Amino acid sequence: MEGCPVDGCDTMAAMASYDPSDDQLSRWIARHKRVFVLTGAGCSTASGIPDYRDEKGEWKRRPPVMIQAFRTQDAVYRRYWARAYAGWPRFITAQPNAAHQALAAWEAAGKLFHLVTQNVDGLHQRAGSRSVTDLHGRLDTVVCLSCGNRASRAELQDTIAAANQGWQADAAVAPDGDADVEASVIASFEPPRCQLCGGQLKPDVVFFGENVPPDRYARAREALAASDALLVAGSSLMVYSGLRFVRAAHESRLPIAIVNRGRTRGDDLAELKIEADVSNALTEAVATTAPAGAAAPPQV
Numbered sequence: 001m002e003g004c005p006v007d008g009c010d011t012m013a014a015m016a017s018y019d020p021s022d023d024q025l026s027r028w029i030a031r032h033k034r035v036f037v038l039t040g041a042g043c044s045t046a047s048g049i050p051d052y053r054d055e056k057g058e059w060k061r062r063p064p065v066m067i068q069a070f071r072t073q074d075a076v077y078r079r080y081w082a083r084a085y086a087g088w089p090r091f092i093t094a095q096p097n098a099a100h101q102a103l104a105a106w107e108a109a110g111k112l113f114h115l116v117t118q119n120v121d122g123l124h125q126r127a128g129s130r131s132v133t134d135l136h137g138r139l140d141t142v143v144c145l146s147c148g149n150r151a152s153r154a155e156l157q158d159t160i161a162a163a164n165q166g167w168q169a170d171a172a173v174a175p176d177g178d179a180d181v182e183a184s185v186i187a188s189f190e191p192p193r194c195q196l197c198g199g200q201l202k203p204d205v206v207f208f209g210e211n212v213p214p215d216r217y218a219r220a221r222e223a224l225a226a227s228d229a230l231l232v233a234g235s236s237l238m239v240y241s242g243l244r245f246v247r248a249a250h251e252s253r254l255p256i257a258i259v260n261r262g263r264t265r266g267d268d269l270a271e272l273k274i275e276a277d278v279s280n281a282l283t284e285a286v287a288t289t290a291p292a293g294a295a296a297p298p299q300v
């Protein structure tokens with residue numbers, strides 16, 4: 001967001017952040033009745049959860065853990081959990097931001113038919129969205145890779161703490177509940193194991209190198225087929241699991257709009273591309289699109 005050059009000038013800062021292309025978005029929204037929304041990391045950055053990629057879609061930092069390395073290399077498993085343990089307090093206290101609130105309000109007003117998110121933070125649901133597919137899973141649940149037992153991530157945090165008394169890391173927060181922790185500190189960390197069978201534990205999220213579960217994808221595709229437009233909000237679409245919704249929408253001749261700061265792999269398929277901060281653009285568009293007075297009941 002562009003701030004006002006005058007210190008302490010909030011009004012001017014707000015005006016300066018207004019993007020005239022927002023009006024295009026509100027008019028685009030007004031033309032559709034059952035919008036399918038795909039959200040990505042850009043929706044959660046304003047909640048303090050960083051993005052992996054820069055405005056060119058390139059990695060900002062070391063790429064995330066691949067599933068094969070996680071399963072087969074003890075050092076990778078240990079490092080993953082040390083960083084996840086250190087990053088959890090910041091991750092779990094993140095609050096929904098204006099983008100989440102705008103999309104929830106839009107659903108309540110009967111405009112948004114279904115929301116698919118690539119984020120694993122649950123912030124859409126906490127903002128009040130109900131028709132949501134967590135495409136890449138949720139970080140608040142863990143699953144055993146051996147016996148399949150599922151457990152609460154919050155409770156696991158206590159278990160990890162009990163097994164690592166005195167272990168402490170000065171961690172900088174990173175994407176997806178991850179955190180930067182020095183290698184020498186990681187070496188003394190005791191990673192968690194399944195309490196039932198001793199197997200490896202993994203957060204119930206789709207790691208890089210894994211596929212979205214087919215039934216989950218199929219349900220999301222059904223929702224897309226029942227929609228009349230696709231809006232991408234805050235995703236560079238560098239991951240195929242998101243891009244394929246855009247391609248499917250294009251093949252079905254659904255109108256596509258994209259709101260993202262930076263280029264995306266779907267730009268060529270969109271009839272409208274808004275280069276803007278997602279929170280600003282959606283808040284403005286939903287405010288000018290929502291019917292006056294009480295919100296309409298949601299469509300089923």
Ligand SMILES: [Zn+2]
Nearest residue numbers: 144147194197
């Ligand atoms: Zn197990």
